[in-house]
Amino acid sequence: MVENAAVHMWAMRVIYVALVFLVIFFHLLPLQTLPLGWAGPDILLALTTAWVLRRPEFVPPVLIALVFLLCDLMFHRPPGLWAALVLIGCETLRARHIDLRDLTFAMEWASVTTTLVTITLVYRAVLAVLVVDQAPLGLSLMQLVATLIAYPLVVVVSQTVFGVRKLAPGDIDALGGRT
Amino acid sequence: MARDRAQHGDYSGPIKRLLIGFLLLCLVGFFLVWRIDSPRVERFRAQVIDRVVPSFDWAMAPVTGAVNILRDFQSYQRIYQQNQDLRRELQQMKAWKEAALQLEQENARLLDLNNVQLDPRLTYVTGVVLADSGSPFRQSVLINVGARDGIIDGWATMDGLGLVGRISGVGDNTARVILLTDTSSRIPATIQPSGQQALIIGDNTAVPLIDFLELPDQVRPGDRVLTSGDGGVFPAGLLIGQVAQDPGGRLRVRLSADYERLEFLRVLRNRGTEKLTDPGSLIGPAEPDLPLQGPPSPFESSEAADG
Numbered sequence: 001m002v003e004n005a006a007v008h009m010w011a012m013r014v015i016y017v018a019l020v021f022l023v024i025f026f027h028l029l030p031l032q033t034l035p036l037g038w039a040g041p042d043i044l045l046a047l048t049t050a051w052v053l054r055r056p057e058f059v060p061p062v063l064i065a066l067v068f069l070l071c072d073l074m075f076h077r078p079p080g081l082w083a084a085l086v087l088i089g090c091e092t093l094r095a096r097h098i099d100l101r102d103l104t105f106a107m108e109w110a111s112v113t114t115t116l117v118t119i120t121l122v123y124r125a126v127l128a129v130l131v132v133d134q135a136p137l138g139l140s141l142m143q144l145v146a147t148l149i150a151y152p153l154v155v156v157v158s159q160t161v162f163g164v165r166k167l168a169p170g171d172i173d174a175l176g177g178r179t
Numbered sequence: 180m181a182r183d184r185a186q187h188g189d190y191s192g193p194i195k196r197l198l199i200g201f202l203l204l205c206l207v208g209f210f211l212v213w214r215i216d217s218p219r220v221e222r223f224r225a226q227v228i229d230r231v232v233p234s235f236d237w238a239m240a241p242v243t244g245a246v247n248i249l250r251d252f253q254s255y256q257r258i259y260q261q262n263q264d265l266r267r268e269l270q271q272m273k274a275w276k277e278a279a280l281q282l283e284q285e286n287a288r289l290l291d292l293n294n295v296q297l298d299p300r301l302t303y304v305t306g307v308v309l310a311d312s313g314s315p316f317r318q319s320v321l322i323n324v325g326a327r328d329g330i331i332d333g334w335a336t337m338d339g340l341g342l343v344g345r346i347s348g349v350g351d352n353t354a355r356v357i358l359l360t361d362t363s364s365r366i367p368a369t370i371q372p373s374g375q376q377a378l379i380i381g382d383n384t385a386v387p388l389i390d391f392l393e394l395p396d397q398v399r400p401g402d403r404v405l406t407s408g409d410g411g412v413f414p415a416g417l418l419i420g421q422v423a424q425d426p427g428g429r430l431r432v433r434l435s436a437d438y439e440r441l442e443f444l445r446v447l448r449n450r451g452t453e454k455l456t457d458p459g460s461l462i463g464p465a466e467p468d469l470p471l472q473g474p475p476s477p478f479e480s481s482e483a484a485d486g
Contacts, residue, residue: 027313039315075314080210135316
């Protein structure tokens with residue numbers, strides 16, 4: 001049983017990495033070279049937070065750090081800062097995931113919202129303090145809102161397609177006892 | 180079993196926290212290193228991209244192609260109207276072609292009269308666009324020529340007609356082109372025919388802003404915007420676009436390059452113009468304590484004046 005759980009866990013980690021590369025791939029396709037004037041959701045962030053709240057063992061901190069560092073490098077962002085903030089955000093959510101497990105989806109959505117808003121604000125504040133060129137405020141707020149709107153959708157897809165759902169009390173491969 | 184795990188969890192708690200702290204330290208440290216010594220980290224970034232993006236290449240080309248075919252298919256619905264438009268444009272183009280031919284002949288005659296030598300070093304390397312920046316906040320593309328093809332940071336990039344951007348970040352096989360529309364793009368420009376100097380400032384829209392104009396009254400919508408060559412970054416006289424005015428009354432550039440479809444880009448080889456670093460030897464007297472170097476100095480000055 002334990003072997004099975006371990007295999008399943010590693011399989012889901014591989015699936016996570018594959019999804020990450022898929023998203024990066026579609027971001028990089030040179031389909032649109034004109035500036036758009038609007039920003040779509042940050043699917044990777046929504047995916048990561050959704051998985052952290054459902055099955056934290058599928059997305060260990062090292063993996064989150066590596067994935068977002070790679071994204072920082074690929075998407076021409078200041079490297080490291082966004083990855084560090086996402087890691088902090090995900091770890092706060094991870095610490096609360098047991099409490100959130102028993103609450104409604106609205107509560108979960110609210111706590112994701114506060115986390116993402118906080119890390120976005122801190123990100124912009126740090127860049128402003130260090131005098132780094134940053135994206136227009138409107139555009140990054142738009143991306144934040146889009147990410148939050150896309151979050152339920154990402155949750156539904158993760159649950160139905162990839163079977164990433166919260167552990168019910170009777171589940172066997174629950175790594176129970178952990179607080 | 181469960182107790183085992185619980186104990187394991189108890190031990191792993193602090194270790195995990197330590198690991199997270201270590202990760203955060205690494206990430207923040209990396210960011211600070213980037214802030215302090217940007218070029219080194221940007222070179223690292225170029226190397227990472229150089230490794231990752233070409234491995235996507237086999238899939239990127241077909242998917243991009245397929246999406247573009249779908250888009251083209253949509254345009255079949257408007258085919259009749261497009262045909263009419265094209266005929267009209269063709270008529271106009273014929274008139275322009277006639278004018279261009281006459282101008283070309285005249286130009287050839289004048290060049291012949293002047294015995295002008297065009298700069299042979301201004302040649303170009305053509306690259307294919309591999310990927311875009313992947314984020315709505317940055318406007319850049321990745322092309323498939325890099326240090327291996329002799330590309331150097333800062334060179335100008337054009338499509339067939341107008342300036343597209345400049346090279347920033349060179350990997351072995353790839354190079355990143357920061358487009359004129361990116362928020363970090365600043366290009367010194369001359370506006371013809373008034374000859375005003377200005378800066379073209381990207382602001383994440385399709386039409387970059389014209390700023391630092393001395394006399395905005397002398398500039399009208401429709402004037403041509405060319406690179407000025409100031410700062411020694413770009414060769415002078417590359418076409419950027421035409422002046423346009425936005426509803427707010429600010430002057431902007433309508434870019435000549437076709438930003439809708441950036442597919443093949445030309446990177447202009449530019450070895451830079453020779454600089455006169457020592458104005459003293461041009462006009463000053465020969466130094467008295469080095470009599471041997473006295474005679475060459477007027478010779479040098481005449482050479483420098485030629486170049």
